[in-house]
Amino acid sequence: MLARWLCRRLFKLQHVLAVLCVGGVASLGAAGDDAQPEGANKPGEMWTSRGHMATAGASYYVISVPHPIGEEEWDMYATELVLSEAQGREFRRLYGAYLVEDRAYRAESIQPLWERSGKIAASNDLYTNEATAKRFAELMSDRAAALPGLLAIENRLFEGVAAYLSEEQLDLMEHVRNQRRRARCNAAHCRFPGSMIDLSRMLYRASEEGLDLTPADPEMFRMLLDEYDWVITPLFERRLKLNLRTQVEGNVLMARAAELWAVQGAETETKAAAEELDRQRRALNRGEIRTARRIQELNRMYLALLAAELPADTRRELIDRFNGSTYPVVYPDPYDAHAVFEAALAMPDLSDKQRGELKSALELYRVQQGEVTDRMLRQYLDWKQRTGVVSGYGFDEYDAYSEAMRKLQGSRQAVADMALAMLREALTESQQADLTPELAAWEDRASAFEAHDALIQERFQLAGWQWPRPYD
Numbered sequence: 001m002l003a004r005w006l007c008r009r010l011f012k013l014q015h016v017l018a019v020l021c022v023g024g025v026a027s028l029g030a031a032g033d034d035a036q037p038e039g040a041n042k043p044g045e046m047w048t049s050r051g052h053m054a055t056a057g058a059s060y061y062v063i064s065v066p067h068p069i070g071e072e073e074w075d076m077y078a079t080e081l082v083l084s085e086a087q088g089r090e091f092r093r094l095y096g097a098y099l100v101e102d103r104a105y106r107a108e109s110i111q112p113l114w115e116r117s118g119k120i121a122a123s124n125d126l127y128t129n130e131a132t133a134k135r136f137a138e139l140m141s142d143r144a145a146a147l148p149g150l151l152a153i154e155n156r157l158f159e160g161v162a163a164y165l166s167e168e169q170l171d172l173m174e175h176v177r178n179q180r181r182r183a184r185c186n187a188a189h190c191r192f193p194g195s196m197i198d199l200s201r202m203l204y205r206a207s208e209e210g211l212d213l214t215p216a217d218p219e220m221f222r223m224l225l226d227e228y229d230w231v232i233t234p235l236f237e238r239r240l241k242l243n244l245r246t247q248v249e250g251n252v253l254m255a256r257a258a259e260l261w262a263v264q265g266a267e268t269e270t271k272a273a274a275e276e277l278d279r280q281r282r283a284l285n286r287g288e289i290r291t292a293r294r295i296q297e298l299n300r301m302y303l304a305l306l307a308a309e310l311p312a313d314t315r316r317e318l319i320d321r322f323n324g325s326t327y328p329v330v331y332p333d334p335y336d337a338h339a340v341f342e343a344a345l346a347m348p349d350l351s352d353k354q355r356g357e358l359k360s361a362l363e364l365y366r367v368q369q370g371e372v373t374d375r376m377l378r379q380y381l382d383w384k385q386r387t388g389v390v391s392g393y394g395f396d397e398y399d400a401y402s403e404a405m406r407k408l409q410g411s412r413q414a415v416a417d418m419a420l421a422m423l424r425e426a427l428t429e430s431q432q433a434d435l436t437p438e439l440a441a442w443e444d445r446a447s448a449f450e451a452h453d454a455l456i457q458e459r460f461q462l463a464g465w466q467w468p469r470p471y472d
Contacts, residue, residue: 050187051106052114060117061126061136063143064244065110066150066184068102069095069157073183076204077176081161081169090164098157105153109146113139126251128262133255137248154180175200178229185236188243191388193381194326195239195292197299199228199306202322211317215309224309228302235295242288246281253281254391282389289388293381296326329405330376334449335416335442337365337423343438344423347431357426365419372415376408413446 048054051068074095083091116139125132158180162173179200186196207213215221260274303322307315323331341362345355383401387393393401420439424432432439 047103051102052111053107054114055118058118059121060114061121062187062189063113063117063140064188064240064247065113065143065147066187068099068106069154069180069183073180073201076201077179079204080176081165081172083169087164091161094157094160098153101153101156102150105149109149113143113146125255127254128258130252130255130259133251136251140244140248175225175229178233181233182236185240188240188247190239190243190288190292192289192292192296192384194296194299194322197296197322197326199232199299199303200225202303202318203306206314206318206321211314212311213314214311217309221306221309224302224306228298228306232295232298232302235291235298239288239291239295242284242291246284246288250281250284253277253284257281281391285389285391289385292388293385296381300326327377327380330373330380333369333373333412334409335413335446336369337416337419337442338362340420340435340438340442341365341423344427344431344435347434349431354426358423361419361422361426364422365415368415368419369412372408372411376405376412379404379408416442416446 046054046056049067049070050062051065054060074091078088078091081087081091116135120126120132120136120139123129123132126136127133158173158177162170165173179198182198183201186198190196203213254277257274257277260270260277263270300322303318307318310318320332341358344350344358345362350358379401386397420442427435
């Protein structure tokens with residue numbers, strides 16, 4: 001409702017403000033965010049994974065208080081420290097004491113902040129009423145004053161653990177502490193893709209799922225992880241600092257500008273003042289988005305370096321997971337023809353000439369597919385950066401972006417079609433017949449993507465929306 005109202009009011013600016021995501025502030029349903037109904041005092045109340053008591057159905061503006069250390073996170077730290085059985089018992093005992101102390105402090109000092117957040121969310125005018133925006137700024141100031149108490153509890157936990165560790169394990173503890181610093185930073189959501197991913201946690205989950213993470217050169221792998229720690233952690237903390245600033249100052253600027261734009265028959269000076277406020281807000285967003293993009297770039301680079309030390313199957317799986325979660329409109333390629341080529345090259349009756357022709361065709365395809373995919377990736381990231389700075393986009397801008405992305409997707413199809421034509425030319429009719437299952441699977445996958453895309457466009461258009469996925 002608020003988004004549609006703002007869209008109408010700011011129509012002259014020709015952009016749609018994504019107000020529920022501006023500056024890292026989002027609406028939080030009490031039953032969402034993996035809420036855990038622990039220790040509820042009243043019917044319908046529960047402790048969420050964010051570490052506060054919430055009422056089912058209520059909404060809150062996220063105040064970016066670090067989450068309590070969760071079970072999975074604590075188990076990850078225990079695994080990385082390579083604890084003995086006796087150390088493991090102490091580890092669990094200290095963790096249990098931490099949870100009790102942390103919960104008590106949150107109930108006394110953090111819960112009132114969330115309750116104030118809920119009241120502000122109920123007013124439904126954070127982005128259009130300067131007085132409300134200033135109330136939120138005061139709330140965030142009080143949040144900052146309450147955080148040292150939480151951090152002190154956490155520090156006591158890690159100091160208690162350190163007392164039971166060997167010198168070698170204490171060296172590993174530095175890596176654990178850096179991971180926790182990054183986890184605290186992720187309490188503030190960032191809209192730029194890939195900027196909240198922690199490769200250490202990604203590797204741990206892969207290991208827990210049974211992927212082989214045995215590095216070819218353990219010393220190099222450890223060195224890369226250490227380097228990742230000291231390079232990426234300060235950027236996480238810088239992103240958090242800038243994010244909090246956009247939440248506080250950016251909301252006030254937005255609300256002040258909205259009040260100016262709401263003036264009927266506003267004078268030129270008033271409009272100019274509103275535009276200047278909007279420029280200031282964009283400048284705040286720009287700092288955060290640039291830092292977030294740098295984190296994404298480093299995550300991609302270090303994943304490639306780390307994965308290069310791992311078995312081929314694990315390497316492909318990790319990179320596919322990262323690409324699929326970070327660039328969902330780019331990966332996976334619905335026209336990817338590699339499986340067809342792999343099946344063709346595995347055929348036992350290929351002549352040397354045929355094998356050479358297939359390998360040449362595959363290499364050409366890889367180069368051309370990579371070029372198109374890289375262009376698509378840059379287009380997507382540039383779009384996320386532009387819209388992140390503005391906190392929205394205009395209809396004409398979106399139409400141009402989506403058309404460019406669809407053309408690039410069409411180029412992917414054309415490159416695959418050409419490669420498969422070369423493949424067919426290299427094979428006999430009987431060999432092509434043997435590849436019928438693989439070729440049919442490729443066609444089915446491509447057709448399913450096209451049908452799904454067309455269906456979504458139709459549904460969105462029927463609903464009156466102009467943002468068909470997957471290019472939003």
